[in-house]
Amino acid sequence: MIALPIDAVLPALRQALNERHEVVLEAPPGAGKTTRVPLALLEAPWLAGQTILMLEPRRLAARAAAERLASELGEKVGETVGYRIRLDSKVGPGTRIEVVTEGILTRRLQDDPALEGVGLVIFDEFHERSLDADLALALSLNGRELLRDEPPLKVLLMSATLEGERLSALLDDAPVVRSEGRMFPVTIQWGRPFQPGEFVEPRVVQTVLDALGSETGSLLVFLPGQAEIRRVHQQLADALGERSDILLCPLHGELDLNAQRAAIDPAPSGARKVVLATNIAETSLTINGVRVVIDAGLARVPRFDPGSGMTRLDTQRISRASATQRAGRAGRLEPGVCYRLWSEAQHEQLAAYGSAEILQADLAGLALQLARWGVEPNQLKWLDLPPMAAFGQARDLLQRLGALQADGRLTGHGQAMAEMPAHPRIAHLLLRGQSLGLADMACDVAALLGERDILRGAGADLHSRLVLLSGEQKAQRNAQGGVQRARQLARQYRSHMRGKPAQAVSDPEHPRWLGALLALAYPDRVARQRRPGGAEYRLANGRAALFGDSDALMKHEWLVVADLGSRQGQREERIYLAADLEPALFDTVLAEQVRNVDQLDWDEREGVLRAERQRKVGELVLGSEPLPSLDEAARGQALLGLVRRKGLELLAWTPELRQWQARVSLLRTLDRQQQPASDWPDVSDSALLASLEHWLLPYLGKVTRLSHFGALDLSSMLRNLLPWPLPQRLDELAPSHVQVPSGSSVRLDYSEHPPILAVRLQELFGLSDTPRIANGRQAVKLHLLSPARRPVQVTQDLASFWRTTYSEVKKDLKGRYPKHYWPDDPLVAEATARIKPRKG
Numbered sequence: 001m002i003a004l005p006i007d008a009v010l011p012a013l014r015q016a017l018n019e020r021h022e023v024v025l026e027a028p029p030g031a032g033k034t035t036r037v038p039l040a041l042l043e044a045p046w047l048a049g050q051t052i053l054m055l056e057p058r059r060l061a062a063r064a065a066a067e068r069l070a071s072e073l074g075e076k077v078g079e080t081v082g083y084r085i086r087l088d089s090k091v092g093p094g095t096r097i098e099v100v101t102e103g104i105l106t107r108r109l110q111d112d113p114a115l116e117g118v119g120l121v122i123f124d125e126f127h128e129r130s131l132d133a134d135l136a137l138a139l140s141l142n143g144r145e146l147l148r149d150e151p152p153l154k155v156l157l158m159s160a161t162l163e164g165e166r167l168s169a170l171l172d173d174a175p176v177v178r179s180e181g182r183m184f185p186v187t188i189q190w191g192r193p194f195q196p197g198e199f200v201e202p203r204v205v206q207t208v209l210d211a212l213g214s215e216t217g218s219l220l221v222f223l224p225g226q227a228e229i230r231r232v233h234q235q236l237a238d239a240l241g242e243r244s245d246i247l248l249c250p251l252h253g254e255l256d257l258n259a260q261r262a263a264i265d266p267a268p269s270g271a272r273k274v275v276l277a278t279n280i281a282e283t284s285l286t287i288n289g290v291r292v293v294i295d296a297g298l299a300r301v302p303r304f305d306p307g308s309g310m311t312r313l314d315t316q317r318i319s320r321a322s323a324t325q326r327a328g329r330a331g332r333l334e335p336g337v338c339y340r341l342w343s344e345a346q347h348e349q350l351a352a353y354g355s356a357e358i359l360q361a362d363l364a365g366l367a368l369q370l371a372r373w374g375v376e377p378n379q380l381k382w383l384d385l386p387p388m389a390a391f392g393q394a395r396d397l398l399q400r401l402g403a404l405q406a407d408g409r410l411t412g413h414g415q416a417m418a419e420m421p422a423h424p425r426i427a428h429l430l431l432r433g434q435s436l437g438l439a440d441m442a443c444d445v446a447a448l449l450g451e452r453d454i455l456r457g458a459g460a461d462l463h464s465r466l467v468l469l470s471g472e473q474k475a476q477r478n479a480q481g482g483v484q485r486a487r488q489l490a491r492q493y494r495s496h497m498r499g500k501p502a503q504a505v506s507d508p509e510h511p512r513w514l515g516a517l518l519a520l521a522y523p524d525r526v527a528r529q530r531r532p533g534g535a536e537y538r539l540a541n542g543r544a545a546l547f548g549d550s551d552a553l554m555k556h557e558w559l560v561v562a563d564l565g566s567r568q569g570q571r572e573e574r575i576y577l578a579a580d581l582e583p584a585l586f587d588t589v590l591a592e593q594v595r596n597v598d599q600l601d602w603d604e605r606e607g608v609l610r611a612e613r614q615r616k617v618g619e620l621v622l623g624s625e626p627l628p629s630l631d632e633a634a635r636g637q638a639l640l641g642l643v644r645r646k647g648l649e650l651l652a653w654t655p656e657l658r659q660w661q662a663r664v665s666l667l668r669t670l671d672r673q674q675q676p677a678s679d680w681p682d683v684s685d686s687a688l689l690a691s692l693e694h695w696l697l698p699y700l701g702k703v704t705r706l707s708h709f710g711a712l713d714l715s716s717m718l719r720n721l722l723p724w725p726l727p728q729r730l731d732e733l734a735p736s737h738v739q740v741p742s743g744s745s746v747r748l749d750y751s752e753h754p755p756i757l758a759v760r761l762q763e764l765f766g767l768s769d770t771p772r773i774a775n776g777r778q779a780v781k782l783h784l785l786s787p788a789r790r791p792v793q794v795t796q797d798l799a800s801f802w803r804t805t806y807s808e809v810k811k812d813l814k815g816r817y818p819k820h821y822w823p824d825d826p827l828v829a830e831a832t833a834r835i836k837p838r839k840g
Helices: 005-019 033-041 059-073 102-111 131-147 164-170 200-214 226-240 257-264 320-331 344-348 364-373 388-400 412-419 424-435 439-450 463-470 477-495 512-521 583-587 632-646 655-674 685-690 706-711 714-719 726-733 798-816
Strands: 022-026 051-056 081-085 088-090 097-101 118-123 154-159 176-178 186-190 218-222 246-251 272-277 290-295 298-305 310-317 336-340 526-529 536-539 544-546 558-565 573-580 594-603 608-617 620-626 737-739 745-749 756-760 781-785 791-795
Touching (some): 005 022, 005 033, 005 176, 022 164, 033 059, 033 118, 033 154, 051 059, 051 102, 059 097, 097 102, 102 364, 102 412, 131 154, 164 176, 186 320, 200 218, 200 272, 200 290, 200 336, 226 246, 226 272, 246 257, 257 272, 290 320, 320 336, 364 412, 364 424, 388 424, 424 439, 424 512, 439 463, 463 477, 512 583, 526 620, 594 632, 608 632, 655 726, 791 798
Parallel strands (some): 022 154, 022 176, 051 097, 051 118, 081 097, 118 154, 186 336, 246 272, 544 573, 756 781
Antiparallel strands (some): 081 088, 526 536, 526 558, 536 544, 558 573, 594 608, 608 620, 737 745, 745 756, 781 791
16 A cells, blocks of 8 residues: 555544544645545444545545545445445445535435434545535534434544634634645746736647646646636647647536546556646546646636525636645646746735635525524534525525425425425425426426536527437537436436325426426526517516527517526626516416515606506516505505605705704714713604604695695604604704804704804904803804805814914905904904994
């Protein structure tokens, strides 16, 4: 057996697990943790014959790890070592090490929270921080705490680049065992910064061709996604011509496992490989023969937007930790080289680590599993708590799908959804399809939605994909693998279908049921065309979506969109996959999505109130009918809704009333600075809009036209909000006018804070300090005016003005207004509103 770096720390790891039930193992890529650790712990006394579960984040990595472990034992997969992944499993009665993907562990925990018969759960590559890994860890720890005493369930977190101390703290200060990696020197070749709008493919292709000419060994090229892989593959194939010594091998998660294996197997003798990979090749896999890495520095990351309820793929810069992982692939077997297509200065600006998926993902599946487990997120241990906005959005969706009751508890339908190995939307589609007698079509549709589009770029109509799946038409060569995977997934879904249809339709083969099934999964993506034959549609969630190119589906007014997306900053979503929808189905199988809304609105042209009952699907109006009359309660609420939409400016505000509002608000603010409560009510616009039922509703009985709002006695309504004796105190504490030394009564302007007293300078002679209101708690802001009432000074400190600034101001004013009275000492002078004071 070849020695690996991890071998040196295996004794320490055994000791740590002997003493503690939680351990963190940090080991860089190439250390051998995946293939050595499970075997090294298999005969540990504390395991006592129980099994080991090892989680891998990807199907390819899980199967490859199981095969490597089995080969170390000289056995076949399915004997001591087995695996369980989606669409495939190999385990036997003697299997003691099961390599599984994370979603499979979550479902196993739901069926058996104590994990009876399992002695150790290993989370491999935990630094990738997948959503399923975070959920599986949280449920494992909780199930162990509640249901497991002896023998104990041990947890081992293995990672290549992880903040080990942070994770140790999550696991009650678990010991951290660290292993050095075995990596040969890797020379870094830096590129130049990408320019805005520059395509990545040409530079990648040129770098590959240069490296093939100057370096030996196989190449691993990191690209952000499948589209870039396809384009680079085509350009390299054109550039290399008939060279049989260079094999171009794509590697991404949507390839079938045989194609993925071909990419990671050693190149044939005398040949070199160029593996074009997404970040699937970053840590989980060893690709034989690679000593050159070309890194575009990009990754495509799904991000969920709670505002729109949609997930979009964003292309973003990788973290420094990811860049280190990728470069390390070149030094596994011998000294290598890594071409980074960005500058060294740009590298220093990269984030240290990538974001955990739980912080930016659609949480509908997580919310459903937590409801099935019977807990709130804050009742479990997380490295990062699920964001409340996205979690709330997920719960709203689950309620719309009938999975949750109003109090958050799981319904019977929700329980069945949670047991399906699918996203909640797809699970709902499958179960409702089964109840309608559409199980076969539902399984095919679910399989198509669960895999990447098998007919990319061939129009958006999902019907054409169903035809390929049924075998009515033969798929082109480049689509055959996708069709085969979809058929396999459809068969798996069919194995979960139980029971008889509850309300079977009479014509299950009719193509219109495709749109109905999609609408069950995506009620928020029912779409209606904005104009006949146009490319733009409005979705039930209120957003816009359009076809990027002319499409046959544009002849349909109603669609359901299964796949759409946009670039950051774009308002409209692009429609990639959809089916037509018969609106008549909203009267039958989709009736649950329809709500009746009594709408009272104004005909802007006529200026009159019109009432109608609208049938709506989300924000889309199916139809409407006039309402000849509304009961007073509904009418009043509709009028209040109009005021909230159009704002308080509908009402008869006057400048004096706005000043009254500001005076009350000032006294409320001054009170709350000293104590939380205040006798003064909140009369801000936002508070008034929130309390329309209290002060406005009683006066709306005769309002039938828009102009009637302006005739309401708004002043009396608002002043009635001040109970006795506040009206008198208002005039005392926040008077509308202030008397100045000249004898004039000058209006205070409360529209700003502090209130403004705009007064001619001469009228303040003899006044030593700034006037104050509210029992001295608030100084006014003085706007000192010239005789022509133009501002010459703004101050809240009149005494300082007299001392320091008056003499300069006096010189200027005396020159401009020589007939006026400008004394040398303003504090002993007589104030006047005239040119000069009256003579004695």
